[in-house]
Amino acid sequence: MYASMTRRTFLAKSSLVIAGTVLSSRIEIFNATSLQAAVNTPFKPHAFLEIGADETITVWVGQTNLGQGSHTGIPMVIAEELDAAWETVQVKMALAAEPFKDPVWHTQATGGSTSIRHRWDMLRKVGAAARQMLVEAAAEQWQIPVQQCVAKEGKVLHPDGSSLSYGQLTEVAGKRPVPENPPLKAPQDYTIIGTPRERLDIPDKVMGHTVYGIDFSIDNMCVAVVARPPYYGATPESHDAEAAMAIKGVIEVVDLENSIGVCAETTYAAMQGREALNITWSKASHPDLNDETLDALYQEHLTRPGAVAQNEGDVETAFAAAGQTVEQSYKLPYLSHAQVEPINCTAHVEKERCRIWAPTQGQTVFQLTAAKLTGLPVEKVEVMTLPAGGGFGLRAEPDPLVEAVLLSKSLGRPVKVIWSREDDFAHDYFRPANHSRVQAGLDNSGKVVAWSHKLTAPSVMTRVMHQYVKDGVDPDAVSGVWDMVYSMPNKRVEYVMMDLPIRVGFWRSVGYSSNVFTVESFMDELAHAAGADPVQFRLAHLERGSRPYNVLTHLAERAGWNDPLPEGRARGIALTSCFESTAAHVAEIAVGSGGEITVHKMHCAIDCGTAVYPDAIRAQAEAGVIMGMSVAFYERVRFRDGGVSTANYDEYRLLRMSEVPEIEVHILEDGKKAGGIGEPVVPSVAPSIANAIFAATGVRLRELPFNTDLLH
């Protein structure tokens, strides 16, 4: 249990870059242009990796530390192929730079559960190339053939039993060419991947040393809060800047486009200054927008013809021939990210450069946006990513960066913009609400022969990745439907895009987090209509031996699907594949006489191909259950008078300690490349519970959050 303490002692002098009080000076050392060059060592074979003469192995990462564990998982992959001694490995956050861009997306961002799966080959090659160079350096020094040298735990071993440490070899190894295609290990030889490791960032987090974005400070910095329109389309008509300036500590009031910034010596003074502005806002552009009118608007959109996202086989003919047709509608609400650390960003705009410190999930977007706002070339914009107090997709949005850059430019000094919790709820980019109508035809053997699915929702991708939106189809909006795990011979998917003033964005598991509820609830309804067991019914629509088939089979067995339950309890199951992994849940619940639901146990099975860091997978799977349950039971953003009415956590209930069930995680590995983790573990939670509720009560809850009044 004290292993991490030992580790911390070892790395005490060179721990996380941004730990400690010497913050600003430590960050100065690392600038984008020096990434490829040696910093403290002659051996830096890649921007991701440097090995010091003191044996310290530094892995530089470009991925945001959101607590998902990739700041340990990424070093584990590199260390594995490097044959490093794990206790000598440390991790540092790099400035935004070209080598850290996603090799698939060509942008530096942390999302889509991509940190490892998009770099699986790249990370392994970085470690393997360095190992090969070190082994060659030893062979050269010993004047023996390379084949006689073996790398092991930070050393190269001579056949005679002597050895040279990696630190001793840095000088010679650094002069060798970097091999492009070094041989990679066979999975059975792994000694770090797949083993229990303590997360490298946890000791600092427990000790209170971690400096999150909101904690950052630099000399001469001021803090700003911004007054933004309380309703869609509103603009400030008048405000009292003098009253704000009269607050002790307020430095300046700055008019921004459609908003007003108050800069002060302290956060509290800035917040008081904003109060004192006493702004009169113009009317909302859509004063009638509220929960009721939105619902009606969604229902109306569902009657419109949609853009055809998928049309396979002959749906009409199949329906005509079907023995039984089932049709149902489902509704999902707007969701807030509700990440605990409020949105923030620090910027310092100078004549020749601009520096950004932010807990951002979108480094490239931040860099490009700052370059555009300042007129500086991109390479003169430094983006330092700070640890984030949650993110779930929201932190790729550059809104706080725009505010911080404009205010710093105006004041000529560093400015940290902080959003209040109320700002966070009001100006979040919500997960879009989504209504759908699904129809399926079953043949006489109980197999689905036709599936027709129409859904309506605003489009996230139209705003952020419009190049992927073709012929009115946002691929994210229909994800989980057009690529559902089940094979349907005749299938039609239609999407009715909505255009609303509500800001929508990516939220953990993105489109899957919505549509899997619909698909997996409906599959359960179809199983019932076919008189089939929900597991057997699903298996009948999966290819035998496929990953989803195996995950479902394994989970059903491990969760004791066919075992009798105590009186009053019931089980439900749901499944999905996304982000190159497959996950499934079994919920075990009870419904009380008053309709109160108790979730006693959740089983989660996940097959992510290769389980790099099992404990982080387990942590994410536990977290997925909790977030999924929170969504199932409570989460919903509300609207009133043309704006967001949900203001704080007291109106946006999250799951609480007493409601957290026993969670059992089953990790499967089919040996394929490492798949995503953070997102695949969420979507099937809510439908597995809804399906269990049906099994217990015969009542089908087709709307989230659950309306438990229906269970009375």
Added chain:
Amino acid sequence: MVTLQINGIKKEVDVDSETPLLWVLRDNLGITSVKYTCGIAECGICTVLIDGKAVRSCSIPVKDVGASEITTIEGLPDNHPVKVAWIAKQVPQCGYCQPGIMLQTVDFLSRQPNPSDEQINEAMDDLICRCGSHPRMKKAIRMAAEISSKQGG
């Protein structure tokens, strides 16, 4: 000028005495382990100990603290049972909420050194952790209680 006793050290700060303790700690004294999250005493993430009792620092004006002893996470020794357990059980994900939750745990365990699962649920039910580290918190709380009881015995 307000005088505060923090982690055993006396500090003087020039602030309006109505300022919430949270902002005095963070902005005037640079103790950023105390986190701002909701500002309305709903989430518990800004919790500090005042004379050993968990208090939500966003909602107490600094003038009400008086001569009481304030403890932040830095005020607990590195080998404090709660810190040891939190690392051993690998509790934090993003970690932002953890200092406040750990301090509430310290207060809870001081009153209930050998809690049942139900007592843990009840004592920790008014806290928010968006990442969902709850199962590990529960394990760590039990472990911290065990370490404390061994040390005590």
